[in-house]
Amino acid sequence: MGTHVIKMPDIGEGIAEVELSQWHVKVGDLVVEDQVLADVMTDKAMVDIPSPVHGKVIALGGQPGEVMAVGSVLISIEVEGAGNLKESAAPAPVAAQEPPAAPKVETVAESKPAAAAGPRPAPVCQGPMVAREADERPLASPAVRKHALDLGIQLRLVRGSGPAGRVLHEDLEAYLAQGQSNASAPAAAAYAQRHDEEHIQVIGMRRKIAQRMQDATQRAxxxxxxxxxxxxxxxxxxxxxxxxxxxxxxxxxxxxxxxxxxxxxxxxxxxxxxxxxxxxxxxxxxxxxxxxxxxxxxxxxxxxxxxxxxxxxxxxxxxxxxxxxxxxxxxxxxxxxxxxxxxxxxxxxxxxxxxxxxxxxxxxxxxxxxxxxxxxxxxxxxxxxxxxxxxxxxxxxxxxxxxxxxxxxxxxxxxxxxxxxxxxxx
Incomplete structure (x- = not known):
């Protein structure tokens, strides 16, 4: 076995550092070639970083919200083959989402023939409920988010059946049918005192939007x-x-x-x-x-x-x-x-x-x-x-x-x- 170290790639346009916005993998995960490992944010765009190899994640080089220099270690992956340490920059990054200039990108990486490597991750079984991290934001339209809010449903607990796991209105109904929503709790619970707090780190696209909005209102x-x-x-x-x-x-x-x-x-x-x-x-x-x-x-x-x-x-x-x-x-x-x-x-x-x-x-x-x-x-x-x-x-x-x-x-x-x-x- 060997270790493949992926360094933060040169995004171009003279950018020397980027913000690590989100990890799509964690230590211990099996990854395949072209699988998206992380999102990074430049001054102009959210960029996907795909994997150039198959293997197992053994170390992450930073935390979401951290600003990393181009060329710094992004992630280490255990690969089959010789035991020597291999280093590379990540493959050409894929533009994901560009922040608005005051108020907006992801292209699919070119598919490559699968090389001999570790097993691919097994598909996830679908169902009405899923456990996500507290700060994970599932894909859903604004209308679905409002519907979930009206129903008292925590969207991160709902399994999405749409493309890329997008949560649909039908998924909310399935969740309710399973008796998992707050709406199914005893009526008295609706009047119970709450003392919970949620701390959401402003990073990535949301940070850029906030910065550009603030800049616009201060300058103009x-x-x-x-x-x-x-x-x-x-x-x-x-x-x-x-x-x-x-x-x-x-x-x-x-x-x-x-x-x-x-x-x-x-x-x-x-x-x-x-x-x-x-x-x-x-x-x-x-x-x-x-x-x-x-x-x-x-x-x-x-x-x-x-x-x-x-x-x-x-x-x-x-x-x-x-x-x-x-x-x-x-x-x-x-x-x-x-x-x-x-x-x-x-x-x-x-x-x-x-x-x-x-x-x-x-x-x-x-x-x-x-x-x-x-x-x-x-x-x-x-x-x-x-x-x-x-x-x-x-x-x-x-x-x-x-x-x-x-x-x-x-x-x-x-x-x-x-x-x-x-x-x-x-």
């Missing part, structure tokens, strides 16, 4: 502007286009219409499509409109970028938004897909609330927030009618954008949305 002079928009006409147009072309071209959401409205409005307000280098005191206005679309994932908020939105049709934008959102949520977006935006669009969909105050995606100077659509009685030409209404809650960098310009910009978007034909008039 945020101000927000809210405008009410009647979306009845554009929703009717969207429904008509989906009925006529949905089967052949794909379904349209409201987002591609908003992207188009941004593109058209920016022609008259180019100062919104800009980046501000506050150290060099230089504002760069861009002709290309690269729209960042804030997307929630299991590891936090990510911002994939729809590049050259000015050159895309509604369906082209819709397809790209869908592709990028799926890549971000599944951790397969590339670094390039998560950087380079010039203005950001953020939406919580049906959970969008009435008003929000989005945080700027530095170094951008504008972010447009979309709130939920509600039906309300409105007075039009002296008549009370039911209309579909929505607020745009947007934020700007007051160092670069004046309040009047911000208001006029959002009102221009309002005019385009309320008269959707103007989106396509050149």
């Amino acid at each position: 002079a945020h101000f927000s502007y809210v405008e009410e928009i009647d979306v009845t006409a554009i929703e009717e147009l969207r429904a008509h286009l989906n009925e006529k072309h949905g089967a052949s071209r794909g379904k349209l959401t409201l987002l591609p219409f908003l992207v188009r409205a941004l593109v058209v409005a920016l022609r008259d307000f180019p100062q919104m499509n800009a980046r501000y280098d506050d150290e060099a005191q230089v504002i760069t206005r861009l002709g290309a409109v690269h729209v960042g679309v804030a997307t929630q994932s299991d590891v936090g908020l990510m911002v994939p970028v729809v590049r050259h939105a000015e050159a895309r049709s509604l369906w082209d934008s819709a397809a790209e938004i869908s592709r990028l959102a799926n890549a971000a949520r599944t951790g397969k977006a590339s670094r390039d897909e998560l950087s380079g935006s010039t203005i950001t669009l953020t939406s919580l969909g049906a959970l969008g609330g009435i008003v929000s105050t989005p945080v700027l995606n530095l170094p951008e100077v504008a972010i447009v927030g979309v709130n939920k659509i509600v039906e309300r009685p409105m007075v039009i030409k002296g008549q009370v009618v039911i209309r579909k209404m929505m607020n745009l809650s947007s934020s700007f960098d007051h160092r670069v954008v004046d309040g009047m310009d911000a208001a006029l910009f959002i009102q221009a978007i309002r005019g385009l949305i309320e008269q959707p034909a103007t989106l396509f008039v050149e």
